[in-house]
Amino acid sequence: MPLRLGSASMFGALFLVSATSLFAADDLEKELLKQIPQVLDTLNDRGYDNVGVLKFRVKKGNEPISDRVGTLNLRLADKVKMALIVRNDIRDPIGVIKDANKVAAEIPGASHLSESGRKKFFNVKYPLAWGTEKVTPDALLTGVAVITPDLSSMTVGIMCFDPQQNTMDLLARFTVRPDLEDLLDSGESFTVRGVFDDGSLSLTSDERKEKATTEAVKTSLIAKLETATSQKSTSSKKHPLSQDNSDAPIRLEVRYDDVPQPIEFRRGAAFMPEPREGQKVSLIIKRKGSSRPRLGLVLKVNGENTLGRQTLPDVQCRAWVLEPDRDIWGIRGYYNSDDNSVQPFRVLSDAESKEKEFDYGEFVGTISASVYPERKSSSTPSADLLTDEAEDLAILAMGSLPDKDADDLAALRGQLSSITTRGLISNGESVDQDVGTTKFRKDPIPIMSATVKYYSPQDLPQ
Numbered sequence: 001m002p003l004r005l006g007s008a009s010m011f012g013a014l015f016l017v018s019a020t021s022l023f024a025a026d027d028l029e030k031e032l033l034k035q036i037p038q039v040l041d042t043l044n045d046r047g048y049d050n051v052g053v054l055k056f057r058v059k060k061g062n063e064p065i066s067d068r069v070g071t072l073n074l075r076l077a078d079k080v081k082m083a084l085i086v087r088n089d090i091r092d093p094i095g096v097i098k099d100a101n102k103v104a105a106e107i108p109g110a111s112h113l114s115e116s117g118r119k120k121f122f123n124v125k126y127p128l129a130w131g132t133e134k135v136t137p138d139a140l141l142t143g144v145a146v147i148t149p150d151l152s153s154m155t156v157g158i159m160c161f162d163p164q165q166n167t168m169d170l171l172a173r174f175t176v177r178p179d180l181e182d183l184l185d186s187g188e189s190f191t192v193r194g195v196f197d198d199g200s201l202s203l204t205s206d207e208r209k210e211k212a213t214t215e216a217v218k219t220s221l222i223a224k225l226e227t228a229t230s231q232k233s234t235s236s237k238k239h240p241l242s243q244d245n246s247d248a249p250i251r252l253e254v255r256y257d258d259v260p261q262p263i264e265f266r267r268g269a270a271f272m273p274e275p276r277e278g279q280k281v282s283l284i285i286k287r288k289g290s291s292r293p294r295l296g297l298v299l300k301v302n303g304e305n306t307l308g309r310q311t312l313p314d315v316q317c318r319a320w321v322l323e324p325d326r327d328i329w330g331i332r333g334y335y336n337s338d339d340n341s342v343q344p345f346r347v348l349s350d351a352e353s354k355e356k357e358f359d360y361g362e363f364v365g366t367i368s369a370s371v372y373p374e375r376k377s378s379s380t381p382s383a384d385l386l387t388d389e390a391e392d393l394a395i396l397a398m399g400s401l402p403d404k405d406a407d408d409l410a411a412l413r414g415q416l417s418s419i420t421t422r423g424l425i426s427n428g429e430s431v432d433q434d435v436g437t438t439k440f441r442k443d444p445i446p447i448m449s450a451t452v453k454y455y456s457p458q459d460l461p462q
Contacts, residue, residue: 026209027176028156029079029396033389035172036083039141039158042171043094048138048162052100052126053081054112055360056142056156060186061149068365070187070451071303071311076145077101078399080158085129085412086392093409095135097126098401104360112142115166122163130406138162141171147178147186151217154178180213180445181397183220184314187366189240189270189450190220191247196373196443205444212445219247224268233264240450241270246288248448249295250322252369253284260284263452270452281345283367285322285329292324296372296442299331301345302365309334309343312400314370314446321440337437368451375443391417 043051056076058069067073077100084096097103103126104110111117125134139162147154155175159168183190195212203211223238236242241252241263254261254272256279264271275281283299283306296319299306307318318337322329334343395416406412 026179026181026397028154028179028182029083029393030389031156031174031176032079032083032396033087033392035158035174036080036087039171040084040087040089040094043139043160046139046162048094050095050097050126050128050135050137051084051139051141051160052097052137053077053084054104054121054140054142055101057144058186059144059146061147061151065144067360070185070366070368071313072145072182072185072187074101074303074311075185075313075399076143076156079396080141080143081129082396082399082401082416085409085416086395088409090410090413095133096129097135097137098129100126100137100140101360103127110360112140112161112168118161118165119163129401130409130412132405142168151178151183151188151221154182178213180209180216181313181315183213183216184370184446184449187368187451188216188220189223189448190216191240191245191448192216192219192445193247195445196447208445216449226268227265228268230266233262233266236265236270239265239270240448241452248288248450249291249293249371250297250369250448251286251288252367252450252452253286254367254452254454255282255284256280258282270450272452272454274454280332282330282332285320285331285369287322287327294324294374294440295322295447296320296374296440297322298370298372300366300368301334303368304334306331306334308336308338314368314449315372315442315444316398316400319372319440319442321438366451366453368449370446370449372442372444372446375441 054077055067055073057065057067058072058076059065060069063069081096084094088094088096103124104121107120107124109117110120112121121140122136125136127134139160141158141160143156143158145154145156153175154177155173157170158172160171161168178186192212192215194215195208219238223236223240226236226238227234235244237244239245240248242248242265243251254263256273256275258280261272283301285297285299298314298317298319300314300317303311305311305317307320310317320329320331332342333345335341336343398416401412402415404415406415
């Protein structure tokens with residue numbers, strides 16, 4: 001059974017804020033918009049009426065291929081799904097399933113890694129992304145992404161299988177350069193400097209993002225190489241979660257039953273012991289250094305935001321606002337501002353997920369923190385955001401469907417268009433004396449992002 005950990009509470013005055021504007025679309029979105037029309041042609045030629053997209057497997061550098069590489073596995077599937085919607089023929093569309101992964105997670109023995117497992121996907125009905133109909137898919141898409149050890153490129157393959165196929169067919173393959181969002185989704189840990197100075201304000205959003213990506217890759221590789229050859233716990237000065245990293249603006253402390261847990265560094269990553277069932281877990285955030293700027297914090301457990309359980313990219317998530325008059329904050333669960341409720345953390349161990357051949361659920365076995373500065377002014381919009389492709393690129397960058405159901409594909413596309421153009425910053429009402437809302441404009445580029453895996457040693461991959 002999955003561990004259910006503690007109850008939620010807040011220490012000190014925390015505030016939450018809505019998401020800020022999206023990054024300019026990157027190479028991945030642009031390449032998907034080029035590739036998906038041919039994919040749709042192939043699906044049409046095969047006579048498929050309804051299709052869904054399952055989460056991808058990802059291989060990072062020399063690490064084993066995995067279905068649990070940060071949130072990138074699900075994010076790639078979401079982007080392919082959105083590209084299918086954006087490039088679909090409104091007059092005669094192929095049906096696109098709303099969330100194939102959610103349904104697949106409830107199918108015992110379903111796995112696209114075996115013939116018997118693949119057939120199980122086609123014994124149930126799935127809701128479509130528009131309308132109220134539930135359908136049995138004619139085919140399902142999935143894929144593999146391979147990121148080079150130096151983080152310089154990512155090769156993506158999109159594959160397809162149906163109930164009659166014994167193998168998966170490759171429909172498209174392309175290579176792109178990972179950008180800042182891809183690094184965040186793949187669980188890389190880094191700090192970013194130099195893009196928050198006055199000189200950077202004259203850069204376009206794409207130039208600024210390019211500068212930040214270069215810095216993130218550099219600091220991530222430095223941190224990975226520091227402990228890459230260590231099989232046992234060692235010290236770190238470069239990882240953002242290390243107390244010795246002076247560039248990190250905050251320190252993350254994880255407590256089980258109020259006892260701080262050691263963060264261990266080895267094989268280029270950060271690890272900590274797995275909590276036992278019944279233990280209370282608290283996440284403590286402490287400021288580092290003497291500077292006291294307002295900061296936005298996106299804190300996730302198992303890929304879910306501690307504010308509203310969002311699984312969106314960090315830049316789109318609601319953030320805790322760390323005000324200058326405090327040095328420490330604590331969270332014991334997921335907070336829902338809609339009804340002022342809290343939910344206990346639900347943590348799945350790596351050993352439990354291995355009971356399935358392939359886990360289609362959203363739990364990724366990590367705790368992650370991304371810290372954003374407050375945005376004081378706007379940089380110049382990038383040129384490609386002013387083209388006719390801007391709307392489709394923004395929809396793919398968003399990567400998620402609206403909450404309100406649409407009657408048909410045309411209505412859904414209209415909703416997506418509206419979401420990508422409206423303002424997302426709001427000043428909500430105060431919730432209670434400890435937690436409320438406040439105005440805070442997140443800079444779309446984080447100061448730092450860090451991930452720690454809470455697996456127990458015996459569950460770590462060999």
